[in-house]
Amino acid sequence: MPNIPHFLPVALEHASRLINHGPTVLITSADGTRRNIMAAAWSMPVEFTPPRVAVVIDKRTFTRELIAASGTFAICLPGSALIELTYAVGNRSGRTMDKFEHFGIGTHDSPALQLPVLASGCSAWLECRLIPEKHTEDAYDTCFAEVVGAAADARIFRNGHWLFDGGNADLQTIHHLGGGNFVCAGNVVRATGA
Amino acid sequence: MPNIPHFLPVALEHASRLINHGPTVLITSADGTRRNIMAAAWSMPVEFTPPRVAVVIDKRTFTRELIAASGTFAICLPGSALIELTYAVGNRSGRTMDKFEHFGIGTHDSPALQLPVLASGCSAWLECRLIPEKHTEDAYDTCFAEVVGAAADARIFRNGHWLFDGGNADLQTIHHLGGGNFVCAGNVVRATGA
Numbered sequence: 001m002p003n004i005p006h007f008l009p010v011a012l013e014h015a016s017r018l019i020n021h022g023p024t025v026l027i028t029s030a031d032g033t034r035r036n037i038m039a040a041a042w043s044m045p046v047e048f049t050p051p052r053v054a055v056v057i058d059k060r061t062f063t064r065e066l067i068a069a070s071g072t073f074a075i076c077l078p079g080s081a082l083i084e085l086t087y088a089v090g091n092r093s094g095r096t097m098d099k100f101e102h103f104g105i106g107t108h109d110s111p112a113l114q115l116p117v118l119a120s121g122c123s124a125w126l127e128c129r130l131i132p133e134k135h136t137e138d139a140y141d142t143c144f145a146e147v148v149g150a151a152a153d154a155r156i157f158r159n160g161h162w163l164f165d166g167g168n169a170d171l172q173t174i175h176h177l178g179g180g181n182f183v184c185a186g187n188v189v190r191a192t193g194a
Numbered sequence: 195m196p197n198i199p200h201f202l203p204v205a206l207e208h209a210s211r212l213i214n215h216g217p218t219v220l221i222t223s224a225d226g227t228r229r230n231i232m233a234a235a236w237s238m239p240v241e242f243t244p245p246r247v248a249v250v251i252d253k254r255t256f257t258r259e260l261i262a263a264s265g266t267f268a269i270c271l272p273g274s275a276l277i278e279l280t281y282a283v284g285n286r287s288g289r290t291m292d293k294f295e296h297f298g299i300g301t302h303d304s305p306a307l308q309l310p311v312l313a314s315g316c317s318a319w320l321e322c323r324l325i326p327e328k329h330t331e332d333a334y335d336t337c338f339a340e341v342v343g344a345a346a347d348a349r350i351f352r353n354g355h356w357l358f359d360g361g362n363a364d365l366q367t368i369h370h371l372g373g374g375n376f377v378c379a380g381n382v383v384r385a386t387g388a
Contacts, residue, residue, distance in 0.1 A: 022216010
């Protein structure tokens with residue numbers, strides 16, 4: 001486990017909850033010395049146990065090339081303080097620049113798969129191993145993967161639960177409406193039947 | 195187009211934007227006189243044009259049975275005023291009751307596919323035709339579909355854009371964190387680079 005302040009491991013049976021509410025995420029990938037980061041609005045869990053996810057990643061992207069080579073990627077959840085960065089990395093290609101260097105993004109190596117995960121500004125990350133599904137990757141740009149590691153900032157996700165409150169607004173998830181407009185999560189309501 | 199107050203058709207090229215930000219949705223389905231409604235936290239667009247989506251629907255549900263029979267389903271977006279209903283229909287099976295009757299849910303027939311869509315409380319709905327993909331339906335409970343019709347309440351979605359403001363809180367989308375806790379969308383931030 002890299003030494004990221006406040007970060008603690010998330011039990012694998014709780015990993016799907018990190019993206020249950022549809023946040024926009026950052027996908028990081030690496031193959032040898034090549035690495036990349038991109039934004040993805042389209043991801044979802046598909047199974048709790050084992051934790052599995054689906055992410056839409058355009059087949060023309062550098063990220064898809066790296067994932068095909070390494071068979072792995074990470075999902076990082078940017079907090080609201082990273083809205084500008086999320087929008088910026090979603091609008092440049094990593095083929096001709098190292099976006100981490102260009103945007104000054106500090107990283108750590110994730111413990112299970114040695115993927116670059118953000119050193120600050122994210123509420124959580126998930127390490128994923130691609131489940132090769134050529135047809136859905138080709139037809140729908142949809143990549144299925146199994147989550148093999150996860151961690152979260154204990155100030156906002158603890159014991160398997162999100163804890164949004166007035167004190168952690170900068171870490172709260174963001175949800176892209178399109179065109180650079182993001183909804184910030186925050187106002188939590190509990191169903192009385194729950 | 196059914197006469198739902200404030201509802202206007204959404205151009206198909208904008209349909210994917212309705213679920214771009216990861217809202218929890220209601221899935222409605224019908225086959226002959228049988229019909230059902232369930233909640234789904236796991237859905238996403240997979241393509242803008244033609245508009246295509248992926249939704250995770252457990253293979254043991256009555257909804258999957260109806261979708262397999264009819265080849266269609268609708269996605270309705272509950273506003274925050276429907277949190278209790280969303281949680282309730284997500285925790286009962288429609289095999290032994292008509293949940294529309296049980297919960298007093300009024301519906302209209304959607305124009306393209308004659309599916310039951312909610313008469314009030316939703317911000318939008320999408321009519322979907324299943325794209326049969328046996329392997330992903332079996333392995334990941336993931337159903338791909340093409341959106342063939344969409345409409346939204348013009349008080350919150352107009353000209354292809356979400357318009358969250360202080361006056362439409364009841365229609366704003368909800369995002370299930372798990373265990374009956376929902377984040378309400380609402381606080382919109384625009385990236386300065388956009």
